[in-house]
Amino acid sequence: MFKNLITESTAKSPWLFHINSGSCNGCDIELVAVLTPRYDAERFGFKLAGSPRHADIVVVSGPLTQQSLPRTLRAISQVPEPRCIVTIGSCPQSGNVFKGSYSVMAPLSKYVHVDVAVAGCTPKPEAIMDGLVQATEILKEKRKAWLEAKKNGLKDGPKAETEQEVPAAEDVPASGEEVQQ
């Protein structure tokens, strides 16, 4: 009865969780600009969530340094399905000017499925907004795919093709693993 309502709402209330994976702060400022009165992302229902567990869209900025990569992936894995991953700026896409450095692990798409990549150094707020609104449509598609899979007997829905190998990180304790219901 509520299925359609929930599917529609999924696209209308996307909450963001922002991960800075070693960004120079440029993209972070632009993301904040998206939320200010001038651009006002809240009119689409966007809200900055404090905890990854509340989020629908994970926004990643920065070139994924060796230290931040395992933590970024852990934070992403804590976001409940359906979720979308949006990268901001050229850094998570290619490494940008930091490419070739021993400590830069970009691109992010090597490790997880990236839904929307907003390029630019830094992208304009309009571009970020466009990317985020595209992500809401993808969220809706994911929700539909999940319902479809449930109908076909997959109990937990399709696990996204995202869970790939996480590079070893000795200093991140494994005890914080989640039991997923």
Added chain:
Amino acid sequence: MAIVYSSLVYLGYILIFPGFLFCFVAGMLITGIDRKIVAKMQKRVGPPILQPMYDFFKLMGKETIIPAAANKTVFLAAPIVGLAAMVVIQLFIPVISTPILYGTADLIVILYLLLIPALAEIYGGSASGSPYAGVGLSREMVTIIACELPLVLIFLSVAKTVGNAMGTGLCFSLSDIAAYQAANGSLMLKASMIPAAIAMLLVIPGETGNHPFDAAEAETEICEGMLAEYSGAPLGIYKLTHAIKTFTLTALFVALFLGGIGTGIVLLDALIEFAICVVLTIIFISLVHAVTARLKIEQLFKYYWTAVSTIALISLVLAWFGM
């Protein structure tokens, strides 16, 4: 047969009219209007008024993650207990004239029931095993204690005023308070009750955890405190409880200070009540939200135990001397 019928009627009360469905719609609309008004005050377009509904239904469709460190039963039961207590309060509050449930000590029952959602949040937060929840729940406890004293003083001064008139000493019955106001005009019009009414309006944002008093759920600081580990449906239920709480407290204000303005037609009364609640929310929650920054927890405590309590105490003293 009669028992079946009357229990069905009560079920209807609980689930539909003054109970769940009415609370759900009213609470969600009030929160939506609040968000829209805050956005307008900040020169933004703002979310649609139905935004809290979208948020709620979206959360219903999300995956629910239970942390490995959590106590599963308490973690999942706490939001439901909080919501149930919140809905029960609504049965005690008269929609302008008569409440569904009534007795001789409604106000005291309401005082306790108002605690339960906050306590449920504390239990749920501590069951989640998150350090953010730990910080949040300690602050939430301080907030509860801070708001409780002025609230008790306000209830006492209302009870004393009505009790004096009825000749029963203290009158904690909301239906008697409503009857008194229907006969003698709203309590808001009595000079001795004006400080109590002001204090009540100042308590409402603290009790609902709205902006300047949201140290317990500071989302930019401690990841919404007790809700940090919640996701999916339980989080949605907490958000719903918060929304209903705003409506319940403003409705309680209407019942205590603005009674006796009803028309006798239940639906019309409900609309009037809702309209007054919206106005109160806009002035005392949205406006305050838009113009203030978050208080530290000790500032919050000091504010409620000195300024607000003093205002409430003035009313109590005046009421005690029969003015």
